[in-house]
Amino acid sequence: MSSTTPLRSTGATDGIPGRRFQVFTARNLAQIPGLSRLSAEQRFAMEVVASVLPFRVNEYVVNELIDWDRVPDDPIFQLVFPQRDMLAPDSFGRMADALRNDADRATIQLLAREIRGTLNPHPAGQMDLNVPEHQGETVEGMQHKYRETVLFFPSQGQVCHSYCTFCFRWAQFVGDKELRFASNEADSLIDYLRSHPRVSDLLMTGGDPMVMKTRNLAQYLEPLLQPELAHVQTVRIGTKALTFWPYRFVTDKDADDLLRLLERLSESGRHVAIMAHYNHPQELSTPIAEEAIRRLRDTGAEIRSQGPLLNHINNDPRDWAALWRKQVRLGIIPYYMFVERDTGARRYFEVPLARAWEVYREAMKQVSGLGRTARGPSMSADPGKVEIQGVTEVQGEKVFVLRFIQGRNPDWVQRPFFARFDAEATWLNHLQPAFGEKEFFFEAEYRQMLAQAG
């Protein structure tokens, strides 16, 4: 990329030194300095869980975001480090035995795969139902579930600067080839978009597309400047780099080139939206995190925030209120509060839907209107994104009020519907229709869609 264009956003990075990206994985977990504070048993438990679920953390997160005096309760520690109860006791026990008995690599791999298979690695029909076809061929690395928005998973972006312990895309990171979505085909993406004029939004996701070098990212983003793709008005990039590696936008070698690329997209009339994944105000506690946000916003991009509600990390309305308040101050627009999906370590993180709504409402009450733009709590389920609007009583029956924020059929969107109240339910499939009805209004049509896809 040419680096002759002057960058609109200059200055103020003076004084922020660069940082070398240094990563820890299951193989060198023991070398992480702070871990010596934990008991041998706790460290062993981490190894056991890290043999099944992905683990990767970088030195910035370890040294700047985690408050080691509060470990193991520190929210960022919980966000990146494996914990014993993330596996069912039986699975944990079997893997612990295998490691204690020095089982060979193949045995451990086999057991790990078996345990992963019990953790619903592909929630919400991701593998079959949403992968589109173009000219008779399935388009790899793409999902097209909702009419306006295409999700694209660039192959070089299928990793992150650190992994979240609750990640719903965890299966991509453990090396099971068939569980992976990826594509190295910028051309097929562009072709697909060209022939789908109803698509207004492209959402680049991963992994984390921001782990890619700017020159690779440009392969996907620059063609969008073509006039034939003028219908793609919004380019969203999902990322956790503002938390895990803000240097990407400030001092990394190609940081300025990245900002220039985003600036050109904005100047072409596109809305560039950085979909930033945040879970806790502690992620915004460093000067470099703020500087990265400032520089991104200077390109004309908007930053919107989203993230799930998680036990052990942010199951407290005060955390959400603090997060939203700080985001608003920094110019970030709160977008979604998600319900933790039915996959991976959900047993450790899940929160009853009734509690999720309570946290959302209590947090909303504490912030001004500008902080109340986050929708939720929202379940990204098979039929669509379903929001819990509240708990109430209708003619003596206690119910959840629900609505679709997004649906496989756009006509489902915004229609209120009702489920019998259930204090324990943590996902849509635990809910029953209220008022003695046999099924929810969308179910017959949804079954038909499944049959057609099948």
Ligand SMILES: *Cc1c(COP(=O)(O)O)cnc(C)c1O
């Ligand atoms: C959330 C989501 C989108 C984007 O939906 P918006 O409501 O436009 O934010 C697109 N595709 C999938 C599969 C999603 O889960």
